Structures are given as structure tokens and as C-alpha cells.
Amino acid sequence: MHDAPGLVAILAYDGLCTFEFGIAIEIFALPRPEFDFAWYRHSIVAVDRGPLRATGGFMVSADAGYEALTEARTIVIPGWRSRDELPPHALLDALRQAHERGARLLSICSGVFVLAAAGLLDGKRATTHWRYCDELARRFPAILVDPAVLYVDSGQVITSAGSAAGIDACLHLVERDFGAHVSNTVARRLVMAPLRAGGQAQFIAAPVAQVPRHDLAAVLEWARERLGETLTVPQMAAKALMSERTFLRRFKDATGMTPKAWLQHERMARARSLLETSALDTEQVAQRCGFASAESFRVAFRKAVGLAPSFYRERFGARQR
Known part of the structure; x- marks a missing residue:
């Protein structure tokens, strides 16, 4: 309870x-x-x-x-x-x-x-x-x-x-x-995203781009479907049909974050959901969220959330509701 x-x-x-x-x-x-x-x-x-x-x-x-x-x-x-x-x-x-x-x-x-x-x-x-x-x-x-x-x-x-x-x-x-x-x-x-990526920097008025920006929504969704894999900036840039330099600039403009920070944000969100709703052990959660090992996942999770994965599941897991 x-x-x-x-x-x-x-x-x-x-x-x-x-x-x-x-x-x-x-x-x-x-x-x-x-x-x-x-x-x-x-x-x-x-x-x-x-x-x-x-x-x-x-x-x-x-x-x-x-x-x-x-x-x-x-x-x-x-x-x-x-x-x-x-x-x-x-x-x-x-x-x-x-x-x-x-x-x-x-x-x-x-x-x-x-x-x-x-x-x-x-x-x-x-x-x-x-x-x-x-x-x-x-x-x-x-x-x-x-x-x-x-x-x-x-x-x-x-x-x-x-x-x-x-x-x-x-x-x-x-x-x-x-x-x-x-x-x-x-x-x-x-009817709102539970975690909005980026900060308010993305809302500060900026000059209108002379060239229309590519829509990054498809790339973000593609990456979310592959959080368990190793994802790189070159891969994401290629998916967006952009050079790496252009992709990095437009990604930051759109989300307020670097691709690395955004991926970490999304992986933590996926990890919280799995810890709350599934019976997967820590090793399996780490794999599904793209971490090289359970230990690296524990360190990253504790830093981002403030609790060890086991304590988070104990407090917020399905059996507690």
C-alpha cells in the first residue's frame, strides 16, 4: 500500500x-x-x-x-x-x-x-x-x-x-x-507526455530558420524502439538524412538535449517502467535498456533516480499498488 x-x-x-x-x-x-x-x-x-x-x-x-x-x-x-x-x-x-x-x-x-x-x-x-x-x-x-x-x-x-x-x-x-x-x-x-525531454531553452525565441527543419519525430520514435541496442550519432543522423553536424545542431534545437543525454533520459524512463510493471531481473532490465552490464545500469539508475533499482521496485512495483 x-x-x-x-x-x-x-x-x-x-x-x-x-x-x-x-x-x-x-x-x-x-x-x-x-x-x-x-x-x-x-x-x-x-x-x-x-x-x-x-x-x-x-x-x-x-x-x-x-x-x-x-x-x-x-x-x-x-x-x-x-x-x-x-x-x-x-x-x-x-x-x-x-x-x-x-x-x-x-x-x-x-x-x-x-x-x-x-x-x-x-x-x-x-x-x-x-x-x-x-x-x-x-x-x-x-x-x-x-x-x-x-x-x-x-x-x-x-x-x-x-x-x-x-x-x-x-x-x-x-x-x-x-x-x-x-x-x-x-x-x-x-493528455500530456509524462516526461518532456529537454528544458525550457527550446522555447526561448530564436530567429526563424531559413531552411525548413527536418521532422525529427520519426528518428526519435525509431530510437525509442531500439533502446536495447547500441545507438550512435552517425546512425541517428543517417536515419534523419542529415550530416552529423547538422543533426547535432537540430537535435539540440528540437529537444534541448544532446543525443546522448536524450537516450539516457529515455532509457531511464524505460527502466522505471520495467521495474514497476515486469518481473524481469536487474540484468534483463539493463539489457533491454541498452546498458553493457547490470552494474553500469545500477550506477546510472541510482544517479538519475536516487534509488537502487531493487529499492525502486520494492517501493513502486506492481505489488505495491
Whole structure:
């Protein structure tokens, strides 16, 4: 059986960022009849007194105040109304106290500025929307700002890039709590890829290419079907009908990753799925995911996931659901 994931407190404030708020509601508050175990409890916590107006002109009702933050296992900050506005001192104090007692904090997009103002990101890696990364680094120099990723998990604090990257960060937290099989099921209901390859660098505006780019989708699918084999850049470039140099450039533009990093990403995803849903032993999983030996697979898996394959299967395997 899965452990109960506890209460998720979702902040609501006057000037609420509607899309970011909707992400948190969709993932943590939506009923999940497809699962036979306890899902998250949730509470909408009012940051401000009085009417809470959301972007788009509608009103949001909260069912709790700051007192809910004292029992929340997870607190979600869905954006912030103004990067230039200091959040209320009462909110910053409540977040510091929650962090001190071990609560997890997750910010979406500009919500990172609330965590930064509370001093909870000092000395940590963090991210936000690529448009705000320079500002975040300038105003809070103690934060190690990474502008290229979709989210950063520093353990107790998770920060995500712009808007839709909040979905990636929330699904990542679901995976931490329940495993890849469950997070994949949630992603399917969202009609979204459970793991988006690359970072937000691929979304930063760039000059339009003078020559139309070849569609890499067929090459990526071809590679996914052969993860158990040794795949090389020359092979993939030939499949794409490109020179190696052109292929490397366009692959990075399309995915935000090198072919080597992308293959490792895909192999880890395949390994998690096999460990959760099959009875294959570690040696067989390693072979199907393209590793030379079980030992090299164990090392790579532990580095990528944070658990040994055996412990991952023990926690998230089919018998646990």
C-alpha cells in the first residue's frame, strides 16, 4: 500500500495567476477514482483578506487561512501577482515555519519570487520562466539560477519554469510520492507526455530558420524502439538524412538535449517502467535498456533516480499498488 500523501495547501491571492492555480487543482485536487489508494487531500489557502480576484475577472473562494499551512505536507505557490511586490510578511513567516518543520514547497513560474523573498532558496539551484531568470539572479544573488531546465528539485523545495512547466514539476512530485506508473497515469489523463525531454531553452525565441527543419519525430520514435541496442550519432543522423553536424545542431534545437543525454533520459524512463510493471531481473532490465552490464545500469539508475533499482521496485512495483 502507498503511504497517504497528506495535505496539499494551494495558495490563492488577489490577482491570482489562473493557469498556474488550475495546474495545482487539476493534479492535486481532482478526484482519482482510477486509483484504489488514498490521493492527496487539498485546501485552498487565502493569502489576502477580502475578495480574491483571478486573472480573467472571476473570483476564487478559499476554504482556509494561514493555519492550514501548519499541517500541510506540501505547499504550492501558483505564480505571484507581481514580481516587484514584496509578499505579505505573514505569508513569508508561515512559509519559513513550514519549511523548518519539513513541509515541501513547490513554486510555479513567478511563485519562485515568494520563496526567494522568504530566503528559502539561498544557496540552492532554482528556476523560473526564462523571461525572469536574469531578474531573479540579479535581485537574489545567493540563488543558483538555472535558466535552461523545466524544474529544479532540491529535495524539500521544487521550483518550475514558466506556466506549463508547472505541470512537469507537479507530475515529478507525484512520481516521488507514488512512482512512475502512477504519474504516467495522471499524465495520460492530462493528455500530456509524462516526461518532456529537454528544458525550457527550446522555447526561448530564436530567429526563424531559413531552411525548413527536418521532422525529427520519426528518428526519435525509431530510437525509442531500439533502446536495447547500441545507438550512435552517425546512425541517428543517417536515419534523419542529415550530416552529423547538422543533426547535432537540430537535435539540440528540437529537444534541448544532446543525443546522448536524450537516450539516457529515455532509457531511464524505460527502466522505471520495467521495474514497476515486469518481473524481469536487474540484468534483463539493463539489457533491454541498452546498458553493457547490470552494474553500469545500477550506477546510472541510482544517479538519475536516487534509488537502487531493487529499492525502486520494492517501493513502486506492481505489488505495491
